[in-house]
Amino acid sequence: MEKEVSLKEPKEIVELSYLYDFYGALLKEKHRLIFEDYILNDFSLSEIAEERQMTRQGVYDVVRRCRIKLREYEERLQLVYKFRQTREKLEQIETIARAGGDKEAAQVIARLAEEIYDMI
Numbered sequence: 001m002e003k004e005v006s007l008k009e010p011k012e013i014v015e016l017s018y019l020y021d022f023y024g025a026l027l028k029e030k031h032r033l034i035f036e037d038y039i040l041n042d043f044s045l046s047e048i049a050e051e052r053q054m055t056r057q058g059v060y061d062v063v064r065r066c067r068i069k070l071r072e073y074e075e076r077l078q079l080v081y082k083f084r085q086t087r088e089k090l091e092q093i094e095t096i097a098r099a100g101g102d103k104e105a106a107q108v109i110a111r112l113a114e115e116i117y118d119m120i
Helices: 010-026 029-040 045-052 056-077 079-099 103-119
Strands: none
Touching: 010 029, 010 056, 010 079, 029 045, 029 056, 045 056, 056 079, 079 103
């Protein structure tokens, strides 16, 4: 069993933000709002609990369940993984285009890559 990472570690926040961007709409609205407040808006568990008239433990449990659910979605759908792989391949294409001698072709490739970035 993998060790649970603190919810407030920067790497964990970035990862959860990516997962939320892709799968947040699949969470229940109440859970989504609590998760947003804690992860994206950097509110404390106590602040959220007070605002929502819940216990601090209740808020923590919702955030933890959301984290588990988001990871399950990614495990099944792999959208974040595919997004990262696509972005990496585009960066490689741009690097190769810049290394070539044809500046006009490199500009066209860079423009097309930008359009693809915007789409994903």
